[in-house]
Amino acid sequence: MKVSHKAEEILERLWIITEEGGDNAAHLEALSTTLDAEELLELQQMTYIEVKGERVYLRPEGREEARMTVRRHRLAERLLMDVLDYKGSGGNERACEFEHLLHHGVDTKLCTLLNHPTTCPHGKPIPPGTCCEEARATGETGVVALTELKPGETGEIAYLATGNEKKLQKLMGMGVLPGSELVLTRRFPSYIFKVGHSEFAVDEDLAKEIFVRRST
Amino acid sequence: MSDKEQTITAIDGKPRTILLVGNPNVGKSVLFNALTGAYTTVSNYPGTSVEVSRGDCEIHGVRYQVLDTPGMYSLLPITEEERVGREILLRERPDVVLHVIDARNIERMLPMTLQLIEAGLPTILVVNILDEAERRGMFFDIPLLEEKLGIPVVGAAVRRRRGLKEIRAAIVGFDTTLRASFGYASDLERDVQRLTALMTADYTIDARSLALLLMQKDEELLALVKDKEEDNFPAIEAALREITFERRVDLNLRISLERKRVCKGLLEGIVRQEERKGRPLAEHLSDLTMNPWTGIPLLLLILYFGLYQFVGGFGAGTVVDFLEGGLFEEILNPWVIDFCQRVIPWYWLKELLVGEYGIFTLGIRYAIAIVLPIVGTFFVAFSLIEDSGYFPRLAMLVDRVFKLIGLNGRAVIPIVLGFGCDTMATIVTRTLETARERVIATLLLALAIPCSAQLGVILGLLSAVPGALLVWTGCLIGIFLFIGLLSAQLMPGERPMFYMEIPPLRMPQPRNVLVKTLTRMQWYFLEIFPLFIIASVLLWAGKLTGALNWLVNALEPVMRLLGLPSETAAAFIFGFFRRDFGAAGLYDLQTSGLLSPVQLTVAAVTLTLFVPCVAQFLVMQRERGWKVSTGILVSVTTLAFAVGWALNRLLLATGMLQ
Incomplete structure (x- = not known):
């Protein structure tokens, strides 16, 4: 019903x-x-x-039903604000309309696409769906931002999500390229990681834009 | 001079040119020094502010001019330095381009070699730092790499003077007709072809390379092409637009990945990695510098020994005492003054040369006996720290704090340099990426960073009064953070971002440190010395005409407001000519017992915050324009007096320092 x-x-x-x-x-x-x-x-x-x-x-x-409604709303927020780049209250309003479309498994697909986010952009928890639990159970790590890695963890750079072309070129010029293996050595006060024999420091804003496939 | 040399240099009347290019921290400068010997001139590249070293050398009787370019990561420039580096590459029409790379990161740096070859530049590859690579178990098949690349390749460890002979031999025996070419994926090649077919003008770099750079939206080259192609340009632009739209999703990435693929193929069978156990000591030390719990104490140790003991104690104490007290006061001054008194009949000329503000007695003595030793020791310490690779670590350590004040970690270099000479540091703010960061850094340098000369005098002054130094330091740090925070809030503009390569920690090489220090001191002397002379002439004129007295009188009410004796007004006026003149003026007042502890502290804080010296103001004006620099001057002056007033009230009310 x-x-x-x-x-x-x-x-x-x-x-x-x-x-x-x-x-x-x-x-x-x-x-x-x-x-x-x-x-x-x-x-x-x-x-x-x-x-x-x-x-x-x-x-x-x-x-x-209530739990899933909240889940759909917050997934919609993630999609609109992070991926489609709607900011502020405009994003929230559109999320209110958008959430009603996320039935019949669309929410599961979206959740997988977004790599099972646990919080909405405002920091509130997204109630996990069955897809999230399955992913957790099978140990699927997917692609995460560099900020999600712990010191000592390694990963392969999947993509660079920066909207700023200069930043992108700078990172690529330094050798931070998709396909390269990366080791995070430190998270505070800045993110320090190694690619090959070179070491780099980036701030949190930039670390958020480097996406890596966690190695297991 | 041999016959051969004459014939070779006579061909076009100028020596052949060698360009050194490569990422930062791969040993370009070391190679530069090794090739040219000590005869280095560092000059700003025409039309820019970035420093470029030029030197001469002779190899097997052929004269060469060598240019050391600023570090760059790729032919597509992003920062000001990279822009200059590329400009030199395109404009100088070099006879040899030495691409220096770090052997340990060959995979990452080889793509730029490809770009250089692609551009048709006569490139020799120097695989440097082989010693450190071998220590990590990496071994290279250099002849095979040479064969695959189609250009001369030399393995070297320039710091250990290994491979220098081979580099020289490669330069002399260089056959520029050698060319290899590397193919990218067919779709990319098709687009490149399409553009190169349209271009008809003559360029310094290969059309293929030009096409790739244009596709990556290189504005500068686009302007160049527009200029050269004239009627042809609309067709090129249209094709370019189409291509960039077609490839809007990932063009830059595609090109980078293609190069990476080519390099991977090239490196197959070149590098042999043997397993090594254990981490080198330098890496452990590196970790300690980056962990805040150990990094901050380490920073304090470096500050204490490097700045306080070496610059403050040795430079401003021992050396100054020797030069000022010994050489000038006892030997030179009496002799020169006596000579002038006997020879010169005119009062005004005697005053100009050896009077109270005389060119010799004030200007020259000051420049040589007081400022030079302090600034010199500072530059030694700075170059040592710079050469060890510590600054990028410091940058990452302070990045978060610097973000609060609208800067990023990168700004530590100009700020730390400001403790040596604010004028030089103001020039170095050019390395910051956004205009907003440059303005904030300029403001903070003008306001809250005392230069070494001033610092030396003030430390000496305040250490006599217990607690005063603490109040002074607290005030300055507070103002630095407060004004930084405020300007970060008020100034419009992008949030700064921070990224930096962290080079391995290295033992500083005495020779490098020496060359860097001498280069900086040379600059300092050429730029600043004339200002000392001008300052003493102005003070002299002010004294003779009475303008100085008038200014001092005008400032007296302000001094009274701060609770200071009216004599301090003169110190403040001097402060504008040289920051340390002012502090030295206070020194005189202090020794004659005219200042109470509170007055001394208030005067020292106000004077430190007070306007930058003439030299710094002129540089500010040149770098940031009239509007910004005047704005900074006015706000700094107002703020200095406001803080002085408030501090006086606070100290009197709380009874501190009494």
Whole structure:
């Protein structure tokens, strides 16, 4: 049974208030809805929520749906802000529209494409889907930014994600090229890594733009 | 002079030219010194500020001019230095290009050799630092590499003077008709072909190389091509646009990867790697310098011994005492003054030469006896540290702090150099990448970095009063960070980014340190010495005309506001002519007991912050323009007095230093 867009928004907020905020229920006002709103009735019919007085409770039956709604929203944020480069509130608004498209396995595909992110761009956790757990279980590491490596870990440079052409040329000129093996030796105060016999220091901003395939 | 030499140099009337090119830290300068001997002249390349060393040498009776270019990573320039390096490559029409590479990183540096060959430049490859590579178990088949590359290849360890003979032989026996060419993937070749077919003008580099650089959006070369091709240009531009659009996704990467592939093929069977156990000591030491827990104490040790003990104690103490107290005060001054008194009848001329602000008694004595030893010892320490490869490590250590003040780690080099001479450091800010960083660094140098001459006098002055040195240091660090933070907030512009190659730590070579120090001192003397003379002439004129008195009087109310005796006004006026003149003026006041501890501290802080010296101001104006430099001058002066006022109030209110 498919939940309507408006109902999805309610579930999402309810999840944030109860699961992440630690409250046991949310006030109608906090959900920006009214007692007689269509979406509220819809959710009650599905037994996803329960309304007592002016407070809305998330029922165990609704937990999974709410969790996945939050997941879809935050995956959408990742896609829009990181990949499609929408910044600020514009990105957030579009994510609100975009999330409703992530049904029927599209979310799984997107999650894999983004290499199973664990947080949204605002730092909130993305509830893991089955794809994330599978990837974890099989030890699939995928491609991560240099900032994800621990000192001593090695990886192969997969790609350089910088939008700045000069930076890219500089890195390539120094020999930081896709396909080269890299060893991270230090993360603080700057990122230090070795390629071949050469050692380089880069700051966090640049380290975020060097993507490596972790060696296992 | 042999007959042969005459005939060879007579062909075109100028000596043949050898260019040294390569990444930073591969031993170009060492090779340069080995080839040319000690006769180095370092000059700025015409129209730019980047230093280029030129020297002469004679090999088997043939005279050559040798040019050491700034380090560059590829033919496609990004920084100012690289731009100059390439400009020299394209303009000088060299007879020989020596591409020096680090054997340990041959795979990474060989792509540039390809670019040089591709450009049609007469290239000889020098595989340097073989000794360190061999210590790591890397061995090279040089003859095979030579055969594969089609150009002369020499293995060397120039620091150990290994391979020099072979390099000389290769230069003399060089047959420039040798050419190899390397093919890229067919689609890339097709695009290159398309462009080269359209180009008809005559260029200093091969059309194929030009085409590749144009495809990588090289603005400068595009302008050059536009200039040369005239009517033909629109067709080229159209083709170029089409190609760059077609390949918008990854053109630069494609080309880099193609070169890497070619190099991999070339290196097959060349390098033999034997297993070695254990890490060299230098690597352990390197780790210690980069770990903040050990790196910061190490930095403090270097500062203490390098700056405080060597420059402050030995340079500003022992050597200055000897030159100033011994040589000038006891021998030269009395003799010169006496001579002038007897020979010169005019009062004004006597004053000009040997008076209170005389050219000799103030200008020359000051330059030679006080400033030269301090700056000289500083440059020795600086060159030693530079040669060891410590600066990139320091840069990565302070990067985060420097980011807060709108700079990146790279800026440590001008800032540290500022402790030697702020004027020189202001010039070196050119190596910073964005205009924003250059302005912030210039401002901080003008405001909060005392130069060695000033530092020497102030340290001596304040160490007599317990606690004063601490207050002074605290004030300066506070102002440095506060103003840096503020300007980072207020100045528009991109966030600075930091990337740097960390060269291996090396034992500094005495010869290199000596050459670097002498070169810097030579520059210092040529640039700064005339200013000493001008300063004493101005002070002399000011004294005779009464303008000096007027200025001192005008400044007196300000001094009173800071709680300072009116005599300090003169010290501040002098401070503008030379930062250390001012500090020396304070020294006189202190010895005659006119300053209380609080007054001394306030005066020292204000004077350190106070306007840069004339030389620095002139350089600032040349580098940053009138608007910025005047802005900096005004804000620095205002700030200096404001801080002085506040510090005076604070010290009096808290009863500190009393």
